[in-house]
Amino acid sequence: MAEAQFKVFRGEGAKGELFEFPVEVTEGMVVLDAVQQIQSRHANDLAVRWNCRAGKCGSCSAEVNGKPRLMCMTRMDELSLDVPVLIEPMRGFPHMKDLVTDVSRNYEINKKIRPLTPKPRETDGTYRMQQEDIERIQEFHKCIECFLCQNVCHVIRDHSVKEFAGPRFLIRIASLAMHPLDTLNRLKELKDVFGLGYCNITKCCTEVCPENIKITDNGIIPLKERVAGAFYDPLAWLWKNLTSNSKKIPEKNK
């Protein structure tokens, strides 16, 4: 049976070392299998998050040979095994232990997003939405919150911009802003609270997304366009001032 070498980052609180382990490779194996093999045979206390093993829960995010990926969806046969496979924790988040990082900031940002505020039900007690109304946001709902996009985004990773929500939460806001039932106008907070302007659409979030969500093209850019329309378009601004006698930004009119 084939054997591969793995170099795994181990340590606590941002300081650590790379440890080398042998791994017995079997057919169809994924990187998470290898890490679990290491865990059960060589390093019982190796800290790593995982749950579903099928790319549905988004727990086993790590950097494999420098690339942010889900370990359970990275097949061994797509890696070159001539050199040791490097496994590191996500670098965009504060380190805890071994492959585990502190992702709590993501949950804090999520809490800042105002929840869906739906319009009333139809008289028959239902909500009527056509498939074409929800198709766009169903794509965003595919998000498994692996936070790889948050991790790879240079605004967070390299520049540590605190007032930037990050790709995961921008598409979450997009899924609310484009929701056919939602009645809130979320554009001002997108600009001022969630730092939409920090995104420079370099699309690394889209590149790493294991669910293949077109985060930038379908989520962030449309939001930028909406914000541009509301705040940066001189003609639209003129039109708004000429046609409305109140200065209030009207809530979305359904």
Added chain:
Amino acid sequence: MQRNISIQHPNRSFLETTRIDNWWVGPLLTSIGLLAFIFYSTWAAFQNEHYQWGPYLSPFYAPLLEFEWWPLSPAFLILWAPAGFRFTCYYYRKAYYRSFFLTPSACAVGARPQKYRGERFLLVFQNLHRYFLYIALIFCVILSYDAIVSFSFENGLGVGVGSIIMTLNAVFLTAFTLGCNSLRHLVGGNVDCYSCASFGHQRYQAWKFVSLFNVHHNFWAWISLFWVGFTDLYIRLVSMNIITDYRIL
């Protein structure tokens, strides 16, 4: 089994990465491509000659605006518009932020250290992309007109290699423009509920249509960029009598 290499988490210095693939190839090719085009187009615009031959007109000079009060090449009167369209284009922004600004040059590669402000402050003008789109749409019409004219030779209708090149140029530019993210927003992306909005279904269809081009926006961006330069070069070489335009029909 153990090898002691200390590594520091999480911050990495400029261009530092543990990626083992050739991540630098992409941004390098992008820079080469963009620089080549910028140099060529600037040079061609300065030439102020060899931009016309028979029914052909170089797209760098279209529409041809010749005024006595304008001392420079007429190309400069119009080139700002397509240049602005491309400069503020969401795809090109990605391309040059990566390959020139190095923020970041590739994913999971250390970005250029700086006080990062994204597309706020200095770059806030990128939000005017839609205005360049309006102009670009007009250019699509003008270049299509020029493409039609290119079939009308002195001795009547015909098809030259140049006619085909100019037609393709109009097609590629239109395909690029139709994939514009601002256009996608304007035609339907701004609607939240297609089934409740007026003309909702039509706007949904329009949005779908633009989305078809938008998916391959980078492809159309490059092919149209290359082709517009190539069209100019072809007409230039024909006009300089270096090559001869072949009449197919």
Added chain:
Amino acid sequence: MESYEVKEHDVLVIGAGGAGLRAAIEASAQGVSVGLVCKSLLGKAHTVMAEGGMAASLSNADPRDNWEVHFRDTIRGGKHINNWQMVEIFCQEAADRVSELEEWGALFDRTKEGLIAQRNFGGHRYPRLAHVGDRTGLELIRTLQNYGIHQGFEVYMECCVVELIKEKDQVCGAFGFWRESGQFIVFKAKSVVLATGGLGKVYRVTSNSWEGTGDGHALAYRAGAELVDMEFVQFHPTGMVWPPSVQGILVTEGVRGEGGILKNSDGKRFMFEYIPDAFAAETSDSEEEASRWLKGDPEARRPPELLTRDVVAKAIRSERIAGRGSPHGGAFLDIASQRDAEYIKKKLPSMYHQFMKLGNLDITSTPMEVGPTCHYVMGGVRVEPETAMTTVKGLFAAGEVAGGLHGANRLGGNSLTDLLVFGARAGFHSAKYSKEIAEALNPSEDLLKKMERFSLEPFDPERTENPYSVMADLQETMEINAGIVRTKDEMEKGLELLQDLKNRGEKVRVEGNRQYNPAWHYALDLKNLLCVAEAITLAALNREESRGGHTREDFPESSEYFQNVNSFISDKEGSMFIENREREPMPEHLEKLL
């Protein structure tokens, strides 16, 4: 003794899958203070793995559907031993629970009229499953999560509960630790809701994640609660069988719901041979009729691939034993020949993705290889149907950890709705119960000391066993001795082996420190796994008949005696005690629905 972090809530919910979140939301809505504890990060619970949909008789897809038909289907699918009171509540409240999700942001696929679309599923007479492609569980948990975070309950992520705290016959909190720091935490609560999910990890081939270690079953059992129907474990007929490292991962029943067919190595569509008499009247008996059904002919009967899960799982197993299995020991599940590629990608996107990525196989052109995998436990903690309270005061249970609703076999799609209906009920009634109590009892020092000692034992350097090996051996033992087909001898042998494993479990040794140490977590989970493994085997040995998810080679037929009884397991002076008790007869207005 260490000093503990102490947190106090009116209601403590353990587990943050669909049921736990729904319970926390409902309890918060009653105005009490709620704590929600989860072993993983919020939103990672096993609910995300649910694919096909949630069953509710909204009658959007077929106007003939109503709660009564749903009741009939559920009881028949459960082979008549369900707790009918639970089924009645369940079927009546299902539609409301599903449609309120829309208000909280869920986006189900739509019908042409703009209503929630519903799909066919095994055992459901009419298309009944509200769904979002094949990732309904994800939609459910994300909706509850994003709604829940604004309801004011406190979330304790990556926090494990080791034991429930009970004083004066009343549950009054829980003892646990933070995974990150390894520090202990004590929860004081007036009532506790268990929503810990399943126990699939007692088997080797399972669709469950590491979290499915039967914690809630074991916590409740040790707190003195009764477990019901523990012999009924559902083996889902279609798990992946290849490649080996993904063995057991689920292939949604939605594949069959959308028209997928099962074939053996001879290319024969074998399910026609396995139609039980009870279902013959409503199942196609020819490929011709089945294909008319697929085209939407309302007169045609359902294809046999959509028989209940127990039937299909056993059929696949029989084909394999007869030497007609697929190369890797399963059957072929073929949707490529039934639907075009675009349709498959649209309706089953994550299946397409999963096979493409993990199995290197394009399901739009090639059949999948599938085989049975441990998926769900119908049995669980016995609860009051109305209130979801267990037999211990102040302890509630909802979702997979609770037993009774599904009887001998769960219908696909009934699980997600179960989470909502009984999650909400458990939340409501636990809050109500808590309001009636002045103050939570204080746990005694001695008790906490004991729990602390127990939790830290695995760090004793004298110990020798590797927790990973003991767990692997336990899973193998259960696979062989109490698996999909069972015999008396094997199970008796299994009980002996479990004794050995228990002894080994007490010698488990953990290296390293307490901070985020998975070996330690496994060592503590092991105690729960051993407990539920014993309960399953004991109950399976007790039920001398075959019914639903429980198949005895030595008792292949169903028996009338066992149809009328359920098995109950409880702790009697330190050892597991099982008894059969007769069910209350079904009232006439429900009886006639069958």
